[in-house]
Amino acid sequence: xxxxxxxxxxxxxxxxxxxxxxxxxxxxxxxxxxxxxxxxxxxxxxxxxxxxxxxxxxxxxxxxxxxxxxxxxxxxxxxxxxxxxxxxxxxxxxxxxxxxxxxxxxxxxxxxxxxxxxxxxxxxxxxxxxxxxxxxxxxxxxxxxxxxxxxxxxxxxxxxxxxxxxxxxxxxxxxxxxxxxxxxxxxxxxxxxxxxxxxxxxxxxxxxxxxxxxxxxxxxxxxxxxxxxxxxxxxxxxxxxxx
Amino acid sequence: xxxxxxxxxxxxxxxxxxxxxxxxxxxxxxxxxxxxxxxxxxxxxxxxxxxxxxxxxxxxxxxxxxxxxxxxxxxxxxxxxxxxxxxxxxxxxxxxxxxxxxxxxxxxxxxxxxxxxxxxxxxxxxxxxxxxxxxxxxxxxxxxxxxxxxxxxxxxxxxxxxxxxxxxxxxxxxxxxxxxxxxxxxxxxxxxxxxxxxxxxxxxxxxxxxxxxxxxxxxxxxxxxxxxxxxxxxxxxxxxxxx
DNA sequence: GAAAAGCTGTGATCGGAGTCACTGGGCCTG
DNA sequence: CAGGCCCAGTGACTCCGATCACAGCTTTTC
Numbered sequence: 001x002x003x004x005x006x007x008x009x010x011x012x013x014x015x016x017x018x019x020x021x022x023x024x025x026x027x028x029x030x031x032x033x034x035x036x037x038x039x040x041x042x043x044x045x046x047x048x049x050x051x052x053x054x055x056x057x058x059x060x061x062x063x064x065x066x067x068x069x070x071x072x073x074x075x076x077x078x079x080x081x082x083x084x085x086x087x088x089x090x091x092x093x094x095x096x097x098x099x100x101x102x103x104x105x106x107x108x109x110x111x112x113x114x115x116x117x118x119x120x121x122x123x124x125x126x127x128x129x130x131x132x133x134x135x136x137x138x139x140x141x142x143x144x145x146x147x148x149x150x151x152x153x154x155x156x157x158x159x160x161x162x163x164x165x166x167x168x169x170x171x172x173x174x175x176x177x178x179x180x181x182x183x184x185x186x187x188x189x190x191x192x193x194x195x196x197x198x199x200x201x202x203x204x205x206x207x208x209x210x211x212x213x214x215x216x217x218x219x220x221x222x223x224x225x226x227x228x229x230x231x232x233x234x235x236x237x238x239x240x241x242x243x
Numbered sequence: 244x245x246x247x248x249x250x251x252x253x254x255x256x257x258x259x260x261x262x263x264x265x266x267x268x269x270x271x272x273x274x275x276x277x278x279x280x281x282x283x284x285x286x287x288x289x290x291x292x293x294x295x296x297x298x299x300x301x302x303x304x305x306x307x308x309x310x311x312x313x314x315x316x317x318x319x320x321x322x323x324x325x326x327x328x329x330x331x332x333x334x335x336x337x338x339x340x341x342x343x344x345x346x347x348x349x350x351x352x353x354x355x356x357x358x359x360x361x362x363x364x365x366x367x368x369x370x371x372x373x374x375x376x377x378x379x380x381x382x383x384x385x386x387x388x389x390x391x392x393x394x395x396x397x398x399x400x401x402x403x404x405x406x407x408x409x410x411x412x413x414x415x416x417x418x419x420x421x422x423x424x425x426x427x428x429x430x431x432x433x434x435x436x437x438x439x440x441x442x443x444x445x446x447x448x449x450x451x452x453x454x455x456x457x458x459x460x461x462x463x464x465x466x467x468x469x470x471x472x473x474x475x476x477x478x479x480x481x482x483x484x485x486x
Numbered sequence: 487g488a489a490a491a492g493c494t495g496t497g498a499t500c501g502g503a504g505t506c507a508c509t510g511g512g513c514c515t516g
Numbered sequence: 517c518a519g520g521c522c523c524a525g526t527g528a529c530t531c532c533g534a535t536c537a538c539a540g541c542t543t544t545t546c
Contacts, residue, residue: 073399076401094384094388130373130376137376137380140383141341141383144383148315148346148347151315155323155397156323158502196522210524213525214524437494438493439492448535449494450495453493454533456495
């Protein structure tokens with residue numbers, strides 16, 4: 001089995017070990033076999049662009065390994081992160097269904113594997129297997145929920161510190177496993193986004209993110225060592241969040 | 244045929260005159276027949292609440308007549324409009340599919356008719372008729388696109404005047420029919436939202452909306468007479484918008 | 487038709503956060 | 517190891533827009 005980019009490439013969907021835990025891929029065997037036929041697997045380094053906002057839709061991507069950020073950009077070059085896609089998600093659905101340009105630029109945040117399926121193949125695939133339609137509906141539902149969450153976050157939070165606290169707490173829902181030498185109520189998380197990207201996520205400027213994080217650190221709420229952040233005072237962070 | 248609320252109630256989906264122009268209802272006859280069996284038609288006055296944010300999902304609504312606004316509210320009572328739903332849309336899909344509380348409060352903006360379908364009936368309906376799945380995917384796609392547009396509007400526009408100009412121009416895409424006594428390049432639109440609601444739409448305060456509209460009027464770009472607004476200088480409004 | 491409730495217009499004030507400008511640290515690369 | 521590049525931290529300044537406060541209007545209600 002091929003190895004590259006420091007992860008194992010999944011060439012055969014029917015034998016994928018993660019399948020059951022994934023939003024899209026947990027399909028009946030027949031459908032999986034068909035998927036196997038129409039997919040084209042690619043491997044991308046960090047920072048690769050799967051598609052560009054404004055391009056005509058060519059097809060959809062199933063993200064097998066790695067995470068990717070979906071961003072949209074204004075005419076002046078200011079950009080905002082719509083969401084971070086996790087392994088198992090299908091990307092590009094809205095473009096394909098509305099036959100309109102891709103809504104977002106998709107950029108890998110880590111070395112990633114993705115399966116591409118062309119528009120026509122995918123439409124037939126969906127017609128032939130009703131389960132696929134359900135999965136698609138679930139993915140679209142997930143997209144909507146993320147988008148609504150984002151709208152709430154940007155539109156209803158009154159201050160930037162609040163938004164950032166909210167974001168950190170959301171990340172804390174998937175903490176790193178507890179290690180030795182950590183106090184009981186501390187939570188460690190892995191943050192691979194730059195401050196610039198965090199700024200784009202909450203719709204603010206890079207400098208403000210820097211200031212807010214400094215502030216959290218000075219208050220003893222947060223410790224940041226490279227990509228490992230430790231939440232020292234979860235309660236205080238939660239007090240910032242009103243929504 | 245029953246009359247009420249100043250519009251004609253559509254009791255039989257199979258005979259609905261608007262069906263073909265609607266996002267959801269244009270289904271094969273068999274599916275329509277089934278829809279006819281499982282739907283429960285209700286008529287609502289202006290300002291009625293179809294469902295409340297946070298409620299457990301009971302089912303979906305097909306909006307037959309009238310428009311409705313979907314809002315989400317923060318703990319402090321600040322609320323934001325996610326979108327305005329048009330006749331023919333299905334509402335409540337995300338809640339039903341994720342079996343999670345309704346994401347938004349749905350309030351009619353006009354006297355409206357809506358068909359309610361319970362969660363279990365709808366799931367069966369979808370399983371039995373693949374066309375329904377496609378319609379659902381299209382509706383969800385539409386929701387996503389609206390949400391992304393909203394994120395762009397709130398997150399990427401730099402100033403409130405720009406957002407309001409953008410909104411007015413969006414409305415201008417569905418202008419009122421030209422009437423006598425209007426100059427050739429003028430566009431008339433019907434605006435039934437209050438300034439408060441416009442504020443919720445663009446994520447700002449009511450006072451700011453008032454000031455911005457006053458400003459547009461003073462500059463001779465816009466005339467407002469009750470619910471009828473006339474765009475006098477579309478070019479200038481477009482110059483405000485950069486995205 | 488008077489009272490009440492809701493919508494709109496405007497002034498005054500103040501603070502949050504965007505912008506500009508610069509510094510310093512980490513990391514890669516030739 | 518010097519130079520470049522990217523990321524992070526921080527000060528100073530400015531300004532947009534939220535908030536408060538109130539007055540004129542319109543629409544509903546009894």
